[in-house]
Amino acid sequence: MAKRVLVVEDNELNLKLFCDLLRAHDFAVEPVSDGREAVARAREFVPDLIVMDIQMPHVTGFDLIREMKRDPELRAIPVMAVTAYAGREDEERIRSAGANAYVSKPISLARFIGEVRALVPSDAVEEEPEPEPEADVEDEAPGEPEEEGA
Numbered sequence: 001m002a003k004r005v006l007v008v009e010d011n012e013l014n015l016k017l018f019c020d021l022l023r024a025h026d027f028a029v030e031p032v033s034d035g036r037e038a039v040a041r042a043r044e045f046v047p048d049l050i051v052m053d054i055q056m057p058h059v060t061g062f063d064l065i066r067e068m069k070r071d072p073e074l075r076a077i078p079v080m081a082v083t084a085y086a087g088r089e090d091e092e093r094i095r096s097a098g099a100n101a102y103v104s105k106p107i108s109l110a111r112f113i114g115e116v117r118a119l120v121p122s123d124a125v126e127e128e129p130e131p132e133p134e135a136d137v138e139d140e141a142p143g144e145p146e147e148e149g150a
């Protein structure tokens with residue numbers, strides 16, 4: 001089953017970018033553009049990961065992360081914060097609010113997905129086994145040398 005990611009982001013372009021990127025990597029996504037709906041939607045969707053913008057109108061990502069980490073039903077869900085803040089102080093603030101990871105904007109798509117994968121390991125049963133190396137079938141039969149340049 002696809003892993004589920006709730007994406008909370010007020011900027012519609014970023015919201016679409018994050019959701020498209022996650023869908024392209026086989027995640028099931030639930031977009032939330034109004035932070036005020038984030039907690040209720042998290043309860044309904046039961047995500048494996050929450051991607052959380054920090055700067056939003058009405059309610060900040062800091063407040064939402066703190067609220068979720070106080071909630072017995074939601075606290076175990078990892079949170080990846082996404083923000084334009086770049087300073088070390090801000091990163092510490094984000095982590096002390098309870099975020100498990102932090103990606104700064106403008107985001108690197110590879111880093112974004114790398115952090116997502118680190119927080120949401122795929123189930124062992126979903127992993128494809130390594131294929132057995134195929135036997136070499138190109139050995140020529142003995143006694144039948146190919147003629148060259150004849």
Ligand code: MN
Nearest residue numbers: 010053055056
């Ligand atoms: Mn924002």
